[in-house]
Amino acid sequence: MIKHIGSYLKKSSYKLFAYKGAHLILSVGLFYIFFILFRYGSLTSVDTYGFRYNYFVALIYGAMIVFFVRTYNAYLLGYTRVRTLVFGQFLAQLLSIVILYFVISIAWSKFTSFLVFFPMLIAQIILDVIWSYYGNTIFYKLYGKRKTLLIYRNQIDKIRFGTIKGKPTERMYEVTDELQYDGSFSALKDKLQGYDTIFVAGVNSRCRNGILKYCKENNVYGLFLPHIGDTIMQDAKHIQAFDSPVLAISRKELSPEFAVIKRVFDIVSSGLALILLSPVILVTALVIKLYDGGPAFYRQTRLTRDGKEFQILKFRSMRVDAEKDGVARLSTGENDDRITPVGRIVRRYRLDEIPQLINIFKGDMSVVGPRPERPEIAEQYCQSMPEFKLRLQVKAGLTGYAQVYGKYNTSPYEKLEFDLLYINNMSILIDVQLCFATLMTVFRKDSTEGVTGITAIDSEKNINCKERNKMSEEYDN
Incomplete structure (x- = not known):
């Protein structure tokens, strides 16, 4: 069979x-x-x-x-x-x-x-x-509809299944049963019979390994949502110098030749983009200035490789007094009253990001890499997700996996996984692909939506990061 x-x-x-x-x-x-x-x-x-x-x-x-x-x-x-x-x-x-x-x-x-x-x-x-x-x-x-089972550890992991029950994937996966479980595989094995597809999120490593082997042996299609540790291990290298198989992990360092090629790519691409987009830059700056008389640009301290601070340059899309109390706030989307009418258009078409080409040309950023975060917000993220600092292994970027394949309101945990996937697989070809793929995000409304909450840590999804971090610590038990 x-x-x-x-x-x-x-x-x-x-x-x-x-x-x-x-x-x-x-x-x-x-x-x-x-x-x-x-x-x-x-x-x-x-x-x-x-x-x-x-x-x-x-x-x-x-x-x-x-x-x-x-x-x-x-x-x-x-x-x-x-x-x-x-x-x-x-x-x-x-x-x-x-x-x-x-x-x-x-x-x-x-x-x-x-x-x-x-x-x-x-x-x-x-x-x-x-x-x-x-x-x-x-x-x-x-392929027909596949009889599907969802296995998850708690409601946070269940949320990570996302739109599996929505179009168009619902035409492929007929979710007939859901199982909240985190026990031993031996007690679970009999419950896996009769399914064509099994989705797994958050269960302990021993149980997950049992499900992995079951899927292989019985030709069942298995889909497993990764933990941060899984993503980190993807960068492991096999070393043949020992009697047993060894996987080596170390901090990501760009090879000299790749670092030079990437820097040349950054200079050439940002320089050409600044020349080609100069009319857009001039018109956008003029419209912002004429609307309320405030500055067209704003500078803000952000973090790049190894935690180095730099001043990011963006078109101003909010009121001049948007953060007059000094509290770092993420945008809450279209309902954020701090965004000006001009700013809504600027954000909708990602025009606010264009001045960062100057940061790239100067060497503060790269075209592709993890988005730069504010120090105070990064500190809050690190309290709930210590792995967040792993994004600082490379230069911050204008675009990346999280921006192309995620959404603006994708949780920090998933964004971190996207960023680590990029760091693990960096190449000039991937950089070029992501640059072209970014064009498509301009036409996606969900790519510019905001998140719910007052500060970076106040939103429900970010609070869940604390729970996820606790789960990661317990994951191997």
Whole structure:
């Protein structure tokens, strides 16, 4: 039975791979046709040399599409809504065309009209909508609904399951039972029978290890929400110098070559962005100044690598007296009366973050890294989450995993896990992907929502960090 299920899932994955490949081929085919029209103005009068050149350009376009659809998870069928898939695919196609247009135009020393690509983009959107709709339908048909069990230690861990019961994941996971449990695996084993998927959060390590082995042996799909310790261990390196397997952990240090490449990337990207966005910077600063006569920018002390303090630069989006009592407060979102009308627009489109490009160019920050926190708020976080200081292993950044894959009101515990995941997997390729992925957050309303509470520690989710830290200490018992 186990072998039969495994064989079926393998065949299903091949079918989905073929379906994704068909979309890629059709996308490249559309580009190829319109590129020939763009290059020659005709589909028939192309010499042999031209065809070779066109094949090469189409191949590059295909490679860029693969990069961008991975960046935007635009082929993540089943787990993603149709409109999100379509938008990710369209953004991948648009960016690929724009980049190739400028590269080719510079190579030709001639900027030809871009208008020929607009019909192509319309055709691509139609293709994307059809492909995404039927792709999700095919996915659900191939995999069906999985009878699912939720196992959690307490209500805090249950909250971490998030939208598992909401669309679109509810079409994949049929949660038939929930079990609050933290005992031994032997007493739990019989209760796991008959489920296709098991979600686990917060249970003790011995019980969790038993569930892990059960899932492996019985071909059950297991999804485990990590503890901070799990995330830290992902950076462990295997050492072969001993008779037994050894995993080594140490403080994260950038290799000299990676540090140089990352710094060059920061200087070049922030410098170019400052030049390209200079009109936006000037207009935004002028509008803020004219609204209430206050300063367009504000400076604030933040922390970067090894706890070093620096003055972050941002566009002012709140009243001048927003923190006149000296208490550090997080924004509570759209209902925060400290935010000015101009500030709401500035925040909605992330314009307030643009001046940080100057901090990046100076070397205070990096383009990608954990968001810099205020010293007083960081101290409060560390009281409930001592692991919070591990974010200071690298420079603070403008964007990162937490900003791209989380939400503004994602709890500090989850944000810390995102930050540690980035620190464990840092590379220039990931930095480039996150830079492009950040573009998508501008269009997500939930990415700029506030949190509930007065100070950084007063919100319910942050108070839960204390409980989570206590649970982490008890986790191995």
